[in-house]
Amino acid sequence: xxxxxxxxxxxxxxxxxxxxxxxxxxxxxxxxxxxxxxxxxxxxxxxxxxxxxxxxxxxxxxxxxxxxxxxxxxxxxxxxxxxxxxxxxxxxxxxxxxxxxxxxxxxxxxxxxxxxxxxxxxxxxxxxxxxxxxxxxx
Amino acid sequence: xxxxxxxxxxxxxxxxxxxxxxxxxxxxxxxxxxxxxxxxxxxxxxxxxxxxxxxxxxxxxxxxxxxxxxxxxxxxxxxxxxxxxxxxxxxxxxxxxxxxxxxxxxxxxxxxxxxxxxxxxxxxxxxxxxxxxxxxxxxxxxxxxxxxxxxxxxxxxxxxxxxxxxxx
Numbered sequence: 001x002x003x004x005x006x007x008x009x010x011x012x013x014x015x016x017x018x019x020x021x022x023x024x025x026x027x028x029x030x031x032x033x034x035x036x037x038x039x040x041x042x043x044x045x046x047x048x049x050x051x052x053x054x055x056x057x058x059x060x061x062x063x064x065x066x067x068x069x070x071x072x073x074x075x076x077x078x079x080x081x082x083x084x085x086x087x088x089x090x091x092x093x094x095x096x097x098x099x100x101x102x103x104x105x106x107x108x109x110x111x112x113x114x115x116x117x118x119x120x121x122x123x124x125x126x127x128x129x130x131x132x133x134x135x136x137x138x
Numbered sequence: 139x140x141x142x143x144x145x146x147x148x149x150x151x152x153x154x155x156x157x158x159x160x161x162x163x164x165x166x167x168x169x170x171x172x173x174x175x176x177x178x179x180x181x182x183x184x185x186x187x188x189x190x191x192x193x194x195x196x197x198x199x200x201x202x203x204x205x206x207x208x209x210x211x212x213x214x215x216x217x218x219x220x221x222x223x224x225x226x227x228x229x230x231x232x233x234x235x236x237x238x239x240x241x242x243x244x245x246x247x248x249x250x251x252x253x254x255x256x257x258x259x260x261x262x263x264x265x266x267x268x269x270x271x272x273x274x275x276x277x278x279x280x281x282x283x284x285x286x287x288x289x290x291x292x293x294x295x296x297x298x299x300x301x302x303x304x305x306x
Binding site: 002004007008011014015018021022025026064065068071072075076078079080081084085088089091092095096098099102103105106109110112113116120 | 204208209212213216219220223226227230244248251252255258259260261262264265267268271272274275278279281282285286288289292296
């Protein structure tokens with residue numbers, strides 16, 4: 001796939017990692033203590049969710065940073081030739097002129113080759129006619 | 139032009155009655171459209187430009203100007219994005235009710251990123267055209283060389299044949 005589409009897909013990947021991360025953190029976060037007046041929140045269920053959460057959030061942040069680094073790598077790999085639009089248009093005009101010249105030369109060669117082919121076919125026909133007519137060589 | 143749901147076919151077919159006998163008796167096809175045209179009730183334009191961000195009401199974060207340094211801007215936007223995501227996480231911890239502003243900033247950065255990438259497409263199109271032209275020139279040159287070579291071979295064969303015949 002061409003590099004610009006890869007870059008666009010990478011941006012979308014970063015976006016999906018970002019909102020997955022934030023959403024997961026928000027959904028799984030343990031309740032927070034509002035004020036010292038209110039009683040302690042009930043203790044969370046067995047500590048597995050806490051470890052899982054730490055593990056998960058680490059994995060998610062690693063994925064996010066990896067996606068961002070890949071984006072940077074893709075940007076570096078962009079074959080962006082300097083000179084901008086005018087330079088490209090000039091090169092296109094040059095190439096078109098060269099293409100026309102080479103095309104005309106090709107046309108000339110083609111015509112010469114076809115003429116030669118016609119001549120050879122004629123000569124061959126004459127030779128075979130003579131061959132057929134002269135039954136015995138003199 | 140009828141603007142009904144199922145318009146009938148246009149009545150021009152009658153003008154082409156004698157087309158087989160006299161191709162010039164029928165009208166020429168219409169010239170290509172220029173400017174804006176109406177199609178199925180929608181306005182379309184023949185001039186394809188990418189609408190700038192301001193036209194869509196989105197603030198442009200990277201500097202305007204004739205030649206934008208795409209790589210630099212893409213990289214700095216990426217960094218800004220990462221910082222904003224971290225900020226969002228922080229805001230959710232400390233002041234959860236202020237997430238909206240941060241989320242807006244993040245979506246603004248994404249819109250800018252996508253717009254930058256889209257504005258690279260015309261450049262890509264021109265580069266593809268250059269590549270195709272170069273390939274075509276190379277193929278044509280190759281063909282010229284091939285034809286020259288074959289002609290010379292044919293000449294050589296003919297000379298040999300003449301030599302053989304005369305030697306006989």
